[in-house]
Amino acid sequence: MRSRRAQWTIGFVALVLGFLAIVQLRAQAGGVGLANLSAQDLTTLIASLNQRNTQLASEVSTLEAQARSLQQARAQGVSAMGGLRDDLDRIRLWAGLDPVTGRGVVVECAGPMTADAANDLLNELRIAGAEALAVNSVRVVAATVVAGPPGALSVENVPLTSPFRVYAIGNSINLTASLTRVGGIVSQLQVTSPDVQLTVTPEDSLVLPATDRSLLPVDGKPRL
């Protein structure tokens, strides 16, 4: 009788023990990911996710409308060439295959800028919502990277002599604010490379050329 009760007790304790051991392990492993972020970082992340989701939802609506109009054209046996051409123009413009115009900013870069700093500048402009970029007369696409030692930079094999200009089409207020904010790239460079001068100027109308690159993959093939 006593030993039966003892077995039950030990069994129960083992159960609780196992449960707690797992809770403890999970509490320690849970440190990875979102739970690791501070409230401030989470707020920034949420703002960014919200903004992106709004863009994605609007893209879904655009694509839904496009699919509907193609379906209607097919049901009525009418040509949808106009719709196809609009779709083509939309994709080509976004990809950098056609020249673009719009408002934005010009960043004049003077002094012995490093390639890293120039690439960081392009990255900052992309994060701030730039829709099209160019360095001097070279359109910046995904694979466009500034290379070379300070004083001998080049982009797509075109030499960049100081001063050179970076053009960005987008919301000029956001683009300017993002570059010139406290701790932004302009103030960072003032500390790390005092010889480099970045001058940000909003422009009402910029014109950026199409890319000279062939963006068609040669090594890669569409996945079937």
Next chain:
Amino acid sequence: MAGLIARARAIPSWQLTLGAAMLVLGFLVTAQAGAEPSRVQYTSQERPPLVETATTLQSQQDDLKAQILQLRTQIEQLEASSAGNGALVTNMNQQLQQARLAAGLVDLQGPGVVVQLEDSTQAIPPGAAPGDYLVGASDLRTVVNELWLDGAEAIVVNGERITATSGLTDIGSSILLNGAYLQPPYQIVAIGPKDIYSRLTSSDNFAQFVKARIEAFGIRLGAGALDNAVVPAYAGTVALSYARALPPGASPVATSGVSAP
């Protein structure tokens, strides 16, 4: 003394087992209780709802991306089978397919390379900056930029395709790309020339990166050549709010906007 031993011997073994179990139990309860306050202190009152909001938004984003990919497939099929002059429709569809390939809207496969980066597991010496021991957006940018210079045609980081408008940025100790939150380990997959792996690993930039980050701070690096790398399509918006096509007849060369100084 002898009496004490005798008394100890008299304790049934189940009581000893139970005692030992209770001891461990007590230890775990204490450990658990000890772990809670420090998390709560570090956390603020608002964090759990914030984490929940972020998680919800992330799963919404995944749904939206899936919808975009599915709609694009549907549109592609409708466009390919649209009515009209056969030759014109075929030609237009070829142009569309090429534009989609150029824009990164198509899944690609081909020879390539994979590079994986993970946070350091080294003990952080007193006075050192903990951030140096984590993979940051700048680490990913260094590898991605070098891969482009080595001839990469298409790159993804944790499945997010790098496009002309993609930026990599830090938020606290984590990284955002295309507005998506990336979780470590960070896996960069690139399609490019057959020798892209040796181009990468023999480049000065990569050697410098290994020295500055892998050797100095113990950031964990893995890399290898791939015979058949797969790079998924960009699942995002191609909408432009500020950039427009040039009016017909306008020449991009004639404007001051792009002239070299």
